[in-house]
Amino acid sequence: MSSINVKLLEHKIDADSLAALPRTPGVYIFKGEGTLPLYIGKSVDIRTRVLSHLRTPDEASMIAQTRRIDFIETAGEIGALLLESRMIKEQTPLFNQRLRRIRTLCSIRLNQTNAGALPEVVDSKQVNLGSTPELYGLYSSSHAAKAKLKELAQQHMLCLALLGLEKTSTRGCFGLQIKTCLGACVGREDRRTHDQRLFSALVDSQVEVWPFDGPIDLIEQAGEWVQRHRVNNWCYLGTQCSKSSHPSQINAYKQHDFDLDSYKILVKPIMLKTVKVEEVEP
Structure with missing residues (x-):
């Protein structure tokens, strides 16, 4: 029996949920007995990152409380970063200390x-x-x-x-x-x-001024799968996903003020033009 399987037995994490973890970008969610998540993280390789948690002695308390691990795949790394930040702010998991919402900057x-x-x-x-x-x-x-x-x-x-x-x-x-x-x-x-x-x-x-006249869609693609992340004034508004049965998820989020975490995620790829963006028609 491998050392990973020994840990799973010791910490009572649902084996099927662990086996289902993909080696793709996205967000993963450690869940315990309750409805609220214990921890939310992101990775370009969900499976590898989750298994690394199980090998970390400093995270033994979190692992001991975990009963299953869920995940949400994304088409790219930026989508995973934006989704992780959004979910942590909304759900405030017990073991996440960073990416909490700062009311005033x-x-x-x-x-x-x-x-x-x-x-x-x-x-x-x-x-x-x-x-x-x-x-x-x-x-x-x-x-x-x-x-x-x-x-x-x-x-x-x-x-x-x-x-x-x-x-x-x-x-x-x-x-x-x-x-x-x-x-x-x-x-x-x-x-x-x-x-x-x-x-x-x-x-x-120096804080970069938003370089567009209004909102943009930042586009990530994996094969035929396309995700369009709507952003305005460095604030993440939501994602439209070609795999979703809903025509648009972008309006699911209300317009917020400038967001520090989204700014940190987006400023370099947008200013260096290393991502595909399309300006949104008014």
Whole structure:
């Protein structure tokens, strides 16, 4: 008897549900005695990934509570990622700690004043993330955004006073005293030089503006199977599947605000144009 079968017997997972797992992309769901899932995951190879869970001692508690494993196949990896994120937010499984819905997101905006660039922490109630240009970074709170600014100040010898994180004084900021500021606060460094260094520190985290006039369908295909994932302003709206008996599943989801997890999943393939997209007719 193989070690995998020994584990199945020990942990009482339905053997038929395990045997049915495909080696294709999609989402898998660990289920216990109750109706709510214990854990939701995704993989480009569902069977291999699930079996890896069964070999992981750190997941023994979850496996001990599991009675069966269900799955939903997708035509590609992006569909699996989007579906996993959606299901975790809706069902909040016990053993999923990431991909929970964040109600309010924050970002950093550079305001140009007569004195120079002044960073401001804004949240998703103040600005429309995804359609507002020149925002930098996405954070779960104002505190997290300010902590990032402090980190960048230390790394790039920026002035905390000019970043709005410390009160100014005629003697300069505290960083000047401990030599972590080059002195822009007291005129020892040109303010424009300081601000350019600030911009250079932020530019890699710039939030991409949605590059279309409206919603798009991102298309994935496996053989004759086609899935069209509807997305607007970096928010996943739903999927139309050629295998479904329903003509459209896209309208099953209501329009939500900018979604951080969908943005992380979609921004690279869309901006690099490594996926097929079609703009939706108004």
